[in-house]
Amino acid sequence: MEAQSITSLKSYFLIAMPGLDDPYFMNSVVYIHEHGEKGATGFIVNKPTNVTISDVLEKIELKGENADLEGRPTLLGGPVAQEQVFLIVHDKDSLSPEAIELTYSQEALAEVVTTKSNQEAIFFLGYASWEPGQLEKEIAENGWLIVPYNHEVLFTLPFMSRYDAAAALIGVDVQRLSGDTGHA
Numbered sequence: 001m002e003a004q005s006i007t008s009l010k011s012y013f014l015i016a017m018p019g020l021d022d023p024y025f026m027n028s029v030v031y032i033h034e035h036g037e038k039g040a041t042g043f044i045v046n047k048p049t050n051v052t053i054s055d056v057l058e059k060i061e062l063k064g065e066n067a068d069l070e071g072r073p074t075l076l077g078g079p080v081a082q083e084q085v086f087l088i089v090h091d092k093d094s095l096s097p098e099a100i101e102l103t104y105s106q107e108a109l110a111e112v113v114t115t116k117s118n119q120e121a122i123f124f125l126g127y128a129s130w131e132p133g134q135l136e137k138e139i140a141e142n143g144w145l146i147v148p149y150n151h152e153v154l155f156t157l158p159f160m161s162r163y164d165a166a167a168a169l170i171g172v173d174v175q176r177l178s179g180d181t182g183h184a
């Protein structure tokens with residue numbers, strides 16, 4: 001059986017290898033939202049911040065009525081535009097990555113926080129971004145493992161369980177990984 005070639009990492013996860021010593025990405029699971037000729041963008045899905053969704057709503061003077069969001073943390077999405085709130089939302093009736101939408105509009109934020117809708121949402125401060133070819137180079141240098149999309153990893157597992165759970169999807173025990181790449 002031939003190895004399948006991946007032309008786009010959209011909707012995949014990246015798991016930071018132990019040798020990746022960038023403070024933003026160390027021990028991170030990154031959901032790739034876009035990947036193509038212009039580069040890649042994604043969101044770290046396992047690093048909660050001390051900023052709650054309620055804090056964000058207060059800062060932008062928006063009253064939240066969705067009790068499911070009370071006290072929930074925002075996640076550190078990445079090192080770019082950390083002052084900006086981003087939402088990844090999807091309809092609870094679909095587990096497909098095609099049903100996931102990204103938004104940063106205040107109208108969409110207002111809709112999520114003021115109604116008890118049939119949507120799940122993750123709130124991020126900032127995002128991760130790679131120039132064309134940069135992510136591919138980091139992968140070739142053993143900086144990242146590539147893992148197929150899994151709904152539970154993105155939306156339901158506790159944040160601190162996501163790194164191990166994502167790696168387990170491809171049969172990897174991250175506790176056994178070495179920071180050395182093995183290249184001479």
